[in-house]
Every structure is written in structure tokens, then in C-alpha cells.
Amino acid sequence: MRRKTEVSEDEQQAALLAARAMQQRESGATGVGARRDNDGGAASSASRVSLGAQKRRESLAPGIGKHDVGGAASAQAEALAARMARLRTENNELRTRTMQLAAESRALWTHFEQLLKSTEDSEIEDTSRPPPSLILLATAAGSASLVRRLAALGSHFLREQDEDGRTALMLAARNGRTAIVEALVGAAGPAGTAVAADLLAATDVAGRTPLMLACQEGALECVGLLLSRARALACTGVLDAQDDAEGFTALHHAAAHGRADCVRILISAGASRALEDSGGWTALNQAEFAGHQATIAAFS
Numbered sequence: 001m002r003r004k005t006e007v008s009e010d011e012q013q014a015a016l017l018a019a020r021a022m023q024q025r026e027s028g029a030t031g032v033g034a035r036r037d038n039d040g041g042a043a044s045s046a047s048r049v050s051l052g053a054q055k056r057r058e059s060l061a062p063g064i065g066k067h068d069v070g071g072a073a074s075a076q077a078e079a080l081a082a083r084m085a086r087l088r089t090e091n092n093e094l095r096t097r098t099m100q101l102a103a104e105s106r107a108l109w110t111h112f113e114q115l116l117k118s119t120e121d122s123e124i125e126d127t128s129r130p131p132p133s134l135i136l137l138a139t140a141a142g143s144a145s146l147v148r149r150l151a152a153l154g155s156h157f158l159r160e161q162d163e164d165g166r167t168a169l170m171l172a173a174r175n176g177r178t179a180i181v182e183a184l185v186g187a188a189g190p191a192g193t194a195v196a197a198d199l200l201a202a203t204d205v206a207g208r209t210p211l212m213l214a215c216q217e218g219a220l221e222c223v224g225l226l227l228s229r230a231r232a233l234a235c236t237g238v239l240d241a242q243d244d245a246e247g248f249t250a251l252h253h254a255a256a257h258g259r260a261d262c263v264r265i266l267i268s269a270g271a272s273r274a275l276e277d278s279g280g281w282t283a284l285n286q287a288e289f290a291g292h293q294a295t296i297a298a299f300s
Contacts, residue, residue: 133160139168144179147172151184155195158184165204173210173226176219181210185229197233200226207244208253215254215262223250223262227269240272247278255283255299258292263299273299 135157138146147168150157161167172180185196203209211230214222230238240249251271254262263283267273276282287295 133157133162135160135168136162136166136171139171139177139180140175142175142177142180144177144183147180148183158195158199159202161204165206167199167202167210169199170202170204170208170210170213173214173219173222174217176214176217176222178219178221178225181222181225186225193233196229197235200230200233200235200238201241203241203243207242209238209241209243209250211238211250212241212243212248212253215250215259215266216257218254218257218259218262220259220261220265223265227265231269239266239269240275242275242277247276249275249277249283251275251283252277252281252286255287255292255295256290258287258290258295260292260294260298263287263295267299 135147135150138150158169159167162171166174169181169184171177172184185199200210204213208216211223211226214226227239230236240251242249246252248256249271251263251266251273252275253259254266273283277286281289284296284299287299
């Protein structure tokens, strides 16, 4: 009985030792876990501190952080949008201008076709002669708007001549087309000062200037406009210039054709009464020979 009791006590002691060992192991595992939790918490806290520091650095240094990168991108996007808006506006303006030019071109061509149909000139039908230029056709038809458009394209249009050496200005002056004369050499016209002076002094194959042709036909308004422009441009030689055929001045032409009003305006402008033509006659002599009484009276 005693042996059984001793064995039983030994077993109890062993079980107690085993229980203590197990308790120690569990206690050690719990300590390790606690230490791990403590380490993780410290790491998490350090991470939060680091993130806060980074945010503070970004706020203190705007050029480095994500906020500034986004701001720069936003500014670039706004600039690009503004540029695109400007380009769209310019494109719309260009499209509008192109449409206007197309409409003007169509109108110009239609006008020219009408001009060709309405112009009745036997010389145009003569294929042995070069065709008249656009500006001469427009002048013959009395289209001041078309003449103005063509003149604006270049001075070479203004200098073009027909087979008799007549420019558009000469044709306009001879036919009393004041609006075309104004369009060609007026102060607001497309011709520059030098070009306008050349046109006023230009002569046809007979040596007649635009002023002479206007006086010959009695185109009083054209005479006044030509004199005004010649005075403004200091074309002093135009008033008393003499043609090649008979040595007539503008005053001779006016007197010989009985243009009393033209005689008066020429004399008022300072035209010489004493100049003689190639036959030795003055302008008054021409009026007397032709019997133009009103014109003779204009000299007194």
C-alpha cells in the first residue's frame, strides 16, 4: 500500500512539473506576442510621424510635393485650353474672310460677264487687234466699282493703254465719267502720288493728256477734278502742255470746240492765253475762227 502511495505522489509531482512547464511556455509565447504588438505599434506610429513630416515638407516646399505637380498640370491645361480657344476663334475668322472673298470673286466675275455683254464696241470684234484690258473695258462700260477693284490690284492696271495709247483715265476724262476719274487719281484712290502724277501727265499717240481730252469733250466736272489733282500733286506742266498733232493746249482744245465753261475754269486756274499752236494761233484765235461767241466772251 505504501508503494502505491509513493508512486502516486511521484506521478502527481511529475504532472505538476509538466503543468508548470506548459504554463511557462504559454507565458513566453504571450510575451513574444506582446513584444511583437509593441514593435508593430511603434512602427505604425513611426510611419504616421514620417507621413506627417512629409506633408509638412510638401506644404513648406510647394515646388516639390504632389500638390504642386497637380497645380502645374492644371495651369498647363488651362493655357492649352486658352490657346485652343484662340485658334478656334482665328479659324472662324479665317473661314468667314474666305467666304467673303469667295463671294466677292463671284460678284466680280458676274459683273465682268455682264460688262462683256453690255459693251458695244466694234473694235472689240476686230480680232486683228489685241483685246482691251479689263480696266479699259470697265471704264468704257462706266463701272467705277469694278475699276476701283482692278486699280487696287496694282498700278500696272492704271498704266495699261489701248491701241491709241489711251489709258483708263483718258477714256474716263473724255467720256465725262467723274466717278472713275476720282477712283483712279482721287485723293482716296489706290494710286500713289507718283503714279497719279504720271497718269495726269501721260499722253496718247497724238500727245493729248487726260485734261485735253476732257476739255475737248466739255466734261466740266472731270476738268475741275483733274485740275485740282494736278495742283495738289504739283503737276505744273499739265495745265499748259501742248499736244504733238497741232500744238494745242487744253485751252486751245476747249476754245476750238466751243467749251465756254471749260475755258473759264482753265483761265481761272492760270492757263496761258498767249501760247500759240503749231499754226501760230492762240486759243482765242481758234474760238474766233470757229465762231463760238459764248466761248469768245469767256476770254474777256
